[in-house]
Amino acid sequence: MSSVPTAATAADAASGTAADREARLTALLVVGAMVVGAVLQIVVPPGPLTLVAATGVASLAVLGLSFVVPGRLRTTLAGFRFTSTLLIALAVFAIIGTLVLQGKPHALYRERYGVFGPLIVALRFDDIFHGLPFAGLTALFGAAILSSASLRWPVSWRRAGFFVAHVGLLVSGAGAAASSVLSVRGRIDLFAGGDVATQVRVTKGAEEGQLVALPFELKLDQFDLVNYEPEFRVGYYEKVRVVRDGVPLEDYRLKTSFDPDTAKHRLPGGDSYRLKAVYPDFVTTTKVVEGPNGQPALQAALGGVTRWLADGEQLASADGQVAVVFGWERPLAPAGAATAVLVSGKERTVIVQRADGAVAQPLGGSAALLGGFVKVGPLVPSAVRTVDYATRSSEWKNPAAIVETHVGGQVKEQLVTVAQPRGVFLDGDRSALVFEKREKEVKAYLSHVTARKGDQVERAVVSVNDPFTFAGWTLYQVNYNPQDPTYSGLEAVRDPGVAWVFVGFALICLGVAYMFYVEPRLRGGGIERPGTRA
Amino acid sequence: MLQYVLAEHPFFAFTSLLYAASMAAYAAAWRSTKAFVGQVGTALMMAAVVLNAAVIAGRYLEAGRAPLKSLFESLVFFAFNMGLLYVVLERLYKTRVFGLPAAFLSFGAMAYALLKWDAEIVKLPPALQSAWFVPHVMVYFVGYAALAFATGVAVVQLLASRVPWVQRLTTLKLGSVLSGQPLDLDKIAYDVVRFGFILLTLGLLVGSVWAKSAWGDFWVWDPKENWSLVTWLVYGAYLHLRKVRGWRGDKAAWLAVAGFAVIMFTYLGMGLLPTSEESNHVYSG
Ligand code: HEM
Numbered sequence: 026m027s028s029v030p031t032a033a034t035a036a037d038a039a040s041g042t043a044a045d046r047e048a049r050l051t052a053l054l055v056v057g058a059m060v061v062g063a064v065l066q067i068v069v070p071p072g073p074l075t076l077v078a079a080t081g082v083a084s085l086a087v088l089g090l091s092f093v094v095p096g097r098l099r100t101t102l103a104g105f106r107f108t109s110t111l112l113i114a115l116a117v118f119a120i121i122g123t124l125v126l127q128g129k130p131h132a133l134y135r136e137r138y139g140v141f142g143p144l145i146v147a148l149r150f151d152d153i154f155h156g157l158p159f160a161g162l163t164a165l166f167g168a169a170i171l172s173s174a175s176l177r178w179p180v181s182w183r184r185a186g187f188f189v190a191h192v193g194l195l196v197s198g199a200g201a202a203a204s205s206v207l208s209v210r211g212r213i214d215l216f217a218g219g220d221v222a223t224q225v226r227v228t229k230g231a232e233e234g235q236l237v238a239l240p241f242e243l244k245l246d247q248f249d250l251v252n253y254e255p256e257f258r259v260g261y262y263e264k265v266r267v268v269r270d271g272v273p274l275e276d277y278r279l280k281t282s283f284d285p286d287t288a289k290h291r292l293p294g295g296d297s298y299r300l301k302a303v304y305p306d307f308v309t310t311t312k313v314v315e316g317p318n319g320q321p322a323l324q325a326a327l328g329g330v331t332r333w334l335a336d337g338e339q340l341a342s343a344d345g346q347v348a349v350v351f352g353w354e355r356p357l358a359p360a361g362a363a364t365a366v367l368v369s370g371k372e373r374t375v376i377v378q379r380a381d382g383a384v385a386q387p388l389g390g391s392a393a394l395l396g397g398f399v400k401v402g403p404l405v406p407s408a409v410r411t412v413d414y415a416t417r418s419s420e421w422k423n424p425a426a427i428v429e430t431h432v433g434g435q436v437k438e439q440l441v442t443v444a445q446p447r448g449v450f451l452d453g454d455r456s457a458l459v460f461e462k463r464e465k466e467v468k469a470y471l472s473h474v475t476a477r478k479g480d481q482v483e484r485a486v487v488s489v490n491d492p493f494t495f496a497g498w499t500l501y502q503v504n505y506n507p508q509d510p511t512y513s514g515l516e517a518v519r520d521p522g523v524a525w526v527f528v529g530f531a532l533i534c535l536g537v538a539y540m541f542y543v544e545p546r547l548r549g550g551g552i553e554r555p556g557t558r559a
Numbered sequence: 560m561l562q563y564v565l566a567e568h569p570f571f572a573f574t575s576l577l578y579a580a581s582m583a584a585y586a587a588a589w590r591s592t593k594a595f596v597g598q599v600g601t602a603l604m605m606a607a608v609v610l611n612a613a614v615i616a617g618r619y620l621e622a623g624r625a626p627l628k629s630l631f632e633s634l635v636f637f638a639f640n641m642g643l644l645y646v647v648l649e650r651l652y653k654t655r656v657f658g659l660p661a662a663f664l665s666f667g668a669m670a671y672a673l674l675k676w677d678a679e680i681v682k683l684p685p686a687l688q689s690a691w692f693v694p695h696v697m698v699y700f701v702g703y704a705a706l707a708f709a710t711g712v713a714v715v716q717l718l719a720s721r722v723p724w725v726q727r728l729t730t731l732k733l734g735s736v737l738s739g740q741p742l743d744l745d746k747i748a749y750d751v752v753r754f755g756f757i758l759l760t761l762g763l764l765v766g767s768v769w770a771k772s773a774w775g776d777f778w779v780w781d782p783k784e785n786w787s788l789v790t791w792l793v794y795g796a797y798l799h800l801r802k803v804r805g806w807r808g809d810k811a812a813w814l815a816v817a818g819f820a821v822i823m824f825t826y827l828g829m830g831l832l833p834t835s836e837e838s839n840h841v842y843s844g
Contacts, residue, residue, distance in 0.1 A: 044804070105803045109796040116792040123782040123834050154780055201778070210775065253682050281567075281678050291566035293676065466682045489685035490773050501775045518775040526777055530764040537760060541753045 050101045051110050058161030063148055066157040076160050077202040083164035088171050103173035111169060114162055122153045170195060183547045190536025193529045200525025208520040211237065215245035217511040225517045241478035241496045248472050248513040250505060252465035257424050257443060258282040260459045261292055277457060285426060294456050300426045304416040307425035307442060316409035321370045323351040326400040349399055366399050375401055426460055470502050472513040487515060564673065570614045577607035578666035585658030589728055597655040604662060608642040615639060622680045627696045629681060634672040638665040640704035648708060652747055653737040656729055660711030691769030698765055702758030703822055709751040710819035713812035716744035720809065745807055748815055756794050763791060782834045786825035793818045
């Protein structure tokens with residue numbers, strides 16, 4: 026910017042003082058509105074109606090005043106400097122509302138904010154958006170829009186955007202005001218197949234705490250809690266330092282997770298792993314093979330159950346009446362068994378012992394006894410046992426996997442099961458892999474309801490994000506009881522103002538878009554007008 | 560970590576790499592008189608945007624829902640919007656001067672996602688299963704990208720009046736100013752803020768309609784709501800103030816930067832607020 030002195034300089038200086046006056050008046054109005062609000066609310070306890078009425082009256086009063094008072098009040102109100110100041114002041118209120126906890130018991134403010142506590146409560150900053158200082162700003166907001174509109178009257182195509190957008194602001198504001206004064210909100214507790222609801226317990230609105238009759242009957246036919254399918258994943262956890270209740274601790278935090286596939290995966294820590302085998306429905310089977318330095322083992326079957334018995338082990342029927350006992354030395358019959366099949370490894374004999382005596386026979390390869398109910402053999406004098414892993418089916422009933430980790434050139438294997446999740450630690454204990462089940466998460470709460478008003482009957486499913494409107498009331502899914510699957514808590518809302526809020530906002534969008542993209546074309550060539558002051 | 564991302568999320572890694580490469584090319588175009596250098600920047604940027612779209616699409620398929628839930632997902636989405644919008648605006652304003660800040664922002668979002676790595680796919684809770692969810696987030700992120708771009712322009716504008724070679728950059732037909740006309744930075748920033756502002760307004764509308772259908776109230780003075788209102792009011796003040804004499808140039812540029820700081824706080828800073836515990840909106844993690 027060059028600053029060559031011109032004849033305009035004098036005019037600038039003059040307008041500078043006018044601008045100063047405008048700035049002073051702006052500050053006076055904005056601060057004044059807040060102070061008046063703060064003082065007034067000492068005598069007038071704000072409620073929705075008070076707020077809306079006070080805002081409306083103040084707005085019109087300021088506007089009226091601007092027409093009769095000589096001087097710059099009206100142009101100041103309509104000016105961009107005033108508007109911007111007001112918007113920033115409103116923004117500051119919105120920010121305070123996020124810094125100071127809202128709507129808590131008064132004692133908490135004293136406890137939490139010390140000397141500022143009583144001040145916060147006195148200014149009603151504990152419920153800042155329902156206090157009169159905020160209402161004061163809102164009043165100025167309305168007056169400013171009306172005043173700037175009055176200066177731009179009448180509407181023309183080249184100015185339509187401004188009117189549409191700013192009328193939208195007023196419509197939205199009026200809708201919000203109507204909503205805060207007229208809306209009623211309450212709870213209905215229903216039980217599937219239980220009583221028909223005809224009333225709502227009001228939680229917000231003029232009749233708060235009372236039961237109010239609904240203009241219809243409502244019945245819960247059924248309540249469904251739908252879950253997502255559970256999932257099985259390999260989670261990778263990293264050790265982190267956390268501070269909990271002021272105490273520094275070490276904890277593991279999920280960093281990422283993998284599908285239980287058999288591909289090799291790289292881990293964030295730099296190591297890698299793969300699942301060498303995955304068993305969705307895990308079982309172990311024992312296999313016995315001949316080998317050096319082994320222990321004696323005998324295969325025995327009883328009533329369809331086959332097992333390998335080591336020295337001293339036995340296999341008994343469920344009722345304990347029949348037992349097969351294996352010993353290298355001749356074993357003794359277990360107490361309580363009416364029939365005992367005793368196998369001696371060293372002697373290679375089978376003795377069937379009953380109360381009335383015993384019959385011995387040599388054990389060749391294998392032998393069927395008691396009419397085939399028991400089978401013994403083969404006998405392996407030096408047996409090595411191996412445990413085999415297998416899956417019973419492809420259903421994810423009891424998942425397990427063999428995790429093969431590659432840490433700095435070292436390869437290790439470990440069996441992990443979801444039933445007993447244990448970490449496979451990597452790199453000391455800095456990180457760990459866990460094969461885990463992601464429990465069911467709630468997918469939907471569905472209330473199947475029937476509403477009846479005279480002959481008019483409607484069925485609907487109410488769920489979160491999918492309310493149901495009937496006879497002027499809208500029903501929302503808000504509660505359930507994990508202990509009682511028949512219970513469903515619905516919220517009933519009657520809000521005649523809300524549609525106007527949305528209409529207003531849609532108008533703002535349209536008007537602003539029109540101002541930005543249509544009006545410049547109507548004015549010709551998309552050339553911007555120089556900075557103007559209203 | 561890098562090896563892991565390369566091996567397990569190669570598209571993510573290459574997208575980030577491409578953004579970084581286009582950043583370098585655009586930076587070179589600031590100093591080079593060869594059109595080719597700038598063209599390389601554009602080509603790399605476009606490639607990054609395409610790959611970024613693939614990352615998003617892949618995750619969409621994997622998760623079975625729009626990947627806009629976690630902070631990680633939203634960062635990847637922001638990078639995409641920034642890149643795409645930039646490519647469009649490069650055409651519109653016939654300049655590559657802003658390629659560097661745009662690629663830097665996209666790369667920055669990806670780098671931040673890497674730093675806050677959280678590729679876990681979370682199930683959508685009932686509260687987020689709404690037809691309004693995707694439009695709401697999309698509108699805001701395109702808006703944020705526009706305002707980020709405008710902020711980039713504002714920063715260049717602030718530098719131009721202080722650093723002579725930046726001034727030259729915006730006036731000469733180097734690799735970066737394609738039309739040969741000096742750039743009107745003030746007007747570009749204003750234009751793009753206006754576009755972003757419409758989206759912020761639409762975002763508020765969609766958000767409040769959604770709130771109504773989910774909670775029965777169109778506005779609950781939740782911290783995130785309040786801060787998006789603050790964002791809207793600050794940009795509203797920007798738009799009105801520009802019509803006050805003396806509020807163009809540097810002052811307006813600073814205001815645009817301040818507006819974007821508010822956006823950043825709204826997006827990432829909610830966890831710092833004492834009231835955030837009760838918010839329905841704060842990203843956890
Ligand atoms: C205090 C209340 C307000 C007043 C008095 C006011 C007044 C005005 C006026 C006089 C204009 C200029 C129209 C023209 O070019 O002839 C304008 C433009 C505009 N207003 Fe407002 N307004 C107010 C609040 C708002 C709010 C809350 C918003 C939304 C945040 C808003 C959005 C806009 C936009 C986007 C423009 C167009 C600016 C541009 O051309 O770049 N206004 N306003």
